[in-house]
Amino acid sequence: MLVTNRRIILTGGASGIGACALRKFVAEGAAQIYVADSNATGLAKVIRTLPAKSPVVPVEVDVSDRAALEDFLRSADAAMGGVDLVINNAGIMSGSDDFPATSLEAMSRVIDVNLIAMMIGTRLGIELMHRRGVSGVILNTASVAAFNPMPADPAYAASKAAIVNFTQSCGPIAASHGVRVMAICPGVTDTAIVPHDAEWLKPALARVEFLAPDDIVSAMLEVIGDETFFGDYVRVDNPVRTEP
């Protein structure tokens, strides 16, 4: 499946990887894109950079509000007459790099935004597609943090590891419901979520080059287009620095 002429739902489109995906999907001729973000101002700013009459509908949604997220997904499906592609991409870090001092509230917000919202988007996305007989795609943004210990922000790493396992556990949905569920695992990508000046990140950033949002969106388009791929993840690793 390519994105051309497709009906798309995307979360976290106001910044970084999601904003880049939005631009690319418009350029590729998507039929319509319903894009949710809790940052309405940021989303409006991104929309202003798109060509006039782009088929994009921005909606202010906090994906940790379960009812609001479900309502957004159902409304988008109804308005577009179906959905071909759902990208559960909105994500946050805990905002603290001081575990175990990190508050339980901050950690559970990470789980709500990164994991529970992804589960809702996957579960309801499958239901909406299946109901209309759409052979669609659900793509979840995980992270290479899923595979490495992350002492500074264990809730973030755990949420991403859970996305990977949840996605792999959805493999059989391709056969039973005709929906391919998969995940993308970006390496460190130059966006607002990265605490660029954090001491704990400096050793890693000294070893590797940043990825650009465009690198991640290119990988997304590849897995979306690969009909043989489902129930698994693709890593996009950082290039290792060659000079000291």
Ligand SMILES: NC(=O)c1ccc[n+]([C@@H]2O[C@H](COP(=O)([O-])OP(=O)(O)OC[C@H]3O[C@@H](n4cnc5c(N)ncnc54)[C@H](O)[C@@H]3O)[C@@H](O)[C@H]2O)c1
């Ligand atoms: N940048 C990286 O190094 C990196 C690496 C691996 C994975 N990721 C993942 O990529 C995804 C996109 O992140 P990004 O790098 O583009 O960062 P970003 O901060 O630039 O974008 C994240 C977007 O999600 C939105 N968002 C946050 N909480 C939300 C909520 N409750 N409801 C709705 N929208 C919300 C933000 O407003 C923002 O627009 C995230 O899931 C992130 O965990 C990023």
